[in-house]
Amino acid sequence: MAAMAAMVEALREWAVAAARRDAAWRAAVAACAPLLASLAGLAAQMRAAQRLAWDGTPLGAFSELRERLWRKQRGAAEALLEELCERREELRAVRDAVGAGAAAVLRLYEERAAELSLTEVLRRGPRCPSLADALEGLQDVERYYRHMYLEIRLFLLLISCDSLADMEALQQAWERILERYGEETVQDAFLKISLFLDNQ
């Protein structure tokens, strides 16, 4: 029974920390959206500036204007990208923390597995999931963060001022990623784990 108690304790600790971290994750992801919208808007501006026939306008008198505007826009894009990188770092921190926590719980289970009988691990009630379900949820959450972080990172790496058309479509691409990584996976797992903890 001691082993079960230890497992419950470890899971409880992890769940509390993970819930907090999940909020941070959501916040960081949500914070990315306006930044991407600004980047897309900027890309539209840059494209418009490129297409403009400067010499035909009164602005044509300022020969350096075009160059300077371009530099300015590039600078703005860089700043936005930097901010996105900060958000990415936040996501990374969440991923690492949750991953480390999950690994610790699983390691504890590995160590105490001999003391836990199979029936104990698989025992579940009508409203109470088993320890196996809880551990499965733990793994799912960890994988969810890992894969979503991977995709977000690859997505951000591909942003560059050289392909403005792609940059304009950033928001749609971002939406697609969010769509594929719905919140249900994490919420289901958290629910399962909290139900398991409540019934011990």
Place this chain on the structure above:
Amino acid sequence: MEPAPLKLLPPDPGDEGTQRCRLGPAALSSLGVRLGAPLRISLPAGCCLCTAWPRPDLADGYVQADPACSTGLTAAELRGLTLSPGLLQPLSSRRLRGAAVRAVLRGGAPRRAAGLQEAVRDLLTNVYVSPHYVVTVGPNVRAPVLHVEILSVDPVTEEAGLITPQTSVTIKEVITLERYRLLTEDTAKIPVAGLDDVGESLKEMVDLPFRFPRTFKKLGLSVPNGVLLVGPPGVGKTLLVKAVAREAGAYLLCISGPALYGSRPGESEENLRSVFEKGREMSCEGPTVLFIDEIDALCPKRGSSNSAPEDRLVAQLLTLLDGVGRKDRMVVVAATNRPDALDPALRRPGRFDREVIIGTPTLTQRRSILQMLTCSMPISTDIDLVKLAEMTTGYVGADLTALCREAAMQAVFHSSLDSAEVLINMADFQEAFKKIQPSSFRSAIGLKECKPITWEQIGGLEDVKLKLKQSVEWPMKFPQAFARMGLARPKGVLLYGPSGCAKTTLVKAVATSCHCSFLSVSGAELFSPYVGDSEKILSQVFRQARANTPAIIFLDEIDSILGSRSHSKSGHGVSERVLSVLLNELDGVGLKVTERRGNKLQLEGRCEELSDEERQLEFQETLSRDFMVVAATNRPDMLDDALLRPGRLDRVIYVPPPDLKGRLSILKICTEKIPLDTDVSLQDIAALTDLFSGADIENLCKEAALLALQENGLEATAVKHGHFVKSLETVKPSLSMKDLEFYEKIYSQELTT
């Protein structure tokens, strides 16, 4: 109690990429593993590394496995199996310090994808791996990597190892999906026979630069990287390239004309450029062969078609071929059967460095092709492959394949029962031989099918028969004896004599007695309203004969085809030009390069190693690598002198009208089917038919039989002597003393000179 077998179900969609193996509680407890412990599942098609988890419904008797980490299993191989629990093997696990991997890029992903290292690490985190297992990334993760193959792990273990965030993952190699497929798919060799030397040199070109890249760099050599294969259809050009690519493990990129051509202007060129670009990319990883089949369609002579888009495509191909330099180690192989239709700019070093000519297979090549084809067929012991190879002159690889298939079909027809023991015997091959014609003969000019005639069916003329046998049949049948005596076979034979004296029939008998290709050309096929066409047709006939050696070319009524330069007045007629072609073909400087067959060095290099039998075969092959011209005429005085000198039509045989003995034997042959009365004396009739030619005698016999029918009504049963005598009154000899004197004069002239 023996544990019950487990039914393998497809994995849940939610479990994709999780490496979980869902088991019932009974199986879990019998295995005695904790949750999440690694298991190895051995399947018929390979192994799969999974972690043990209970099924959500805790049902027993089923197993679901996610093949995320396996030895290259696909979902299709996991369908409909039942596993005995013994196939699930719990593994001990340890955390890995390091792992070396090979990453396989998703199709279309750039080679130098940013963040590849980290992506691979992230994908492998918390995955159990073993050396030589492949981790497959599911479709629900958009990563540039599709497969990760584990090359080695540290610490070395054959059991499962867990990759943690602390494990250092090194990417040893990055390859594209196409190359990976090439490496994993089964590498059964495509059997090719008879093209060993060509295949060797091709393989060398594909393989060497990758074996010794530094040597080539140091020597400052650019490896030859373009080969043009030239040969008639069906000799195995495409097959050879495929086999070599398979053997050398090279990626084969095929270009086909229809796929390249686009509707928009410039689209075709763009497609061509992208194919070359792809080849260049692939060649960074390993040997690559760019194969352009039927290049004559893609690269015809410029200027002749007056079509600008086509010329642009040719120009693009030429520039791209020039661009294939030392840096990208790609071999360009092109195949064609119409080398003359190619743009001349294509055929220079730097574009196609080597031109390999694959001719119609020779006797030894045919034997080895037949050996290769029949090695997997149940053939009976009475089949003599050498004899079969001798029979199949002019057959190319494709024809031989068809022949073997047809023989197998014959064997199936014979054994009406569906038994497993069907043996293919020589009779089946004989039957198939009648049905399968060599493909080079399908469009041949002057190929004749004649009713077989034996020597015995020609009466008399014993010494002419002997001479013909000596000059035509013996060199083909007994080449050893000729070689031993230092004799060269005659190039050509001229038969002359009065008409109706069996010249054509003699040639038929020759063709029947020595089994060789028989081509007969008459004026109808030769002459055409276009200038130069006749000459072309004649030289094509000779080309066909050379491709199908041994062969006999028969020119009947040669005087009408050729004429003589001295007798003709104009000096610029068609027949003179045809004559000059014939003289050249008979005794020209040499062969056209594109008509080369077999291997030049075969006889010189390897003679010592061969057994007696093989040596004899090669010997026979070299001797029979020739054709013979047989001409017939009844106007020998009209022929050009140049034609009759030694080296051209060097045997001149006079076919005389039948003498008494000859006439008797002709009569015997002609009356074989006619019922004769007892009072008929063939001896007497023979004596009466002076100056009759063979054809006249045949006519006489017919007349007599008809007369018998006329006199005795339709119930006539026998021809009487009187009928012959009576018909002799109507049938007059076609020869006259004057004619005979003329021929005799020429004959005696010939004897004296």
